[in-house]
Amino acid sequence: MKIYFANALFSQAEINYNAQLAQQIRQLSPDIDLYLPQENGDINDKQAYADSTMIAQADTEQLVHSDLMVAILDGNTIDNGVATEIGVAYAKQIPVIGLYTDTRQQGADNQEKLQALSQIAENQFHYLNLYTTGLIKLNGTIVNNEPDLLAAVKKYLN
Template identity: 35%
Template structure:
């Protein structure tokens, strides 16, 4: 958590982080939001399991390290943005959303993909915690800009 300004609100980005496309999308979203707010990006700030294991970290210690770092970041964050793209929501991101909502954090979604698991839309347990679902990286960035301005005036 030392890489963050602490004078700017922190947003936790909950997203799948396994394919090159997912990693690049997450970086693009983070770059846009970081114009106004700090972002905890798990793939960058919490470590990746495959990297820890490749460096020789014992499996249980690697799992615990990632889990503990991410929970500390969720506790420190004022808001969470979950990437909803794909046929189904990433299970780690779904946990992070539930944790953030239970701890009364602001929760938002970003969904650029029209696919949904249910014919009626997203699962209600995913949809209902969200205050808004953004449809583009730019609209999420515009929210970040507006949110940052509102925090300055407080």
């Protein structure tokens, strides 16, 4: 099974997280062929040069030939590249598993947090673009922790 892993890759924290989670996914089965864009030195060696068309062609080629996409949705907003890749996956009918671990989603039954929604600039929850998350839900799922992500990947292996 070919899996495309989508996340930002511009800080050491993102690079480390991607590598750690990609390793966990790869350990699920020897049948997994996971593409992690940061491992593609032809386009993501930041000491070298790759223009926008080189990046778009290389990553899109991998994405459209994938059976599944894992998309990390965390951050101030969904990374622009990840959002674009989600759109491509949807158009190509490639299932997407979104991972959204933002802790601000906790307390959904807390009445104070819910009442704060009616006050200007007091949203206690994080917002994700509904169009982008809708594309995922139309052809996949969103989970909020790594064990559930790994379980969802296993379901697609069967």
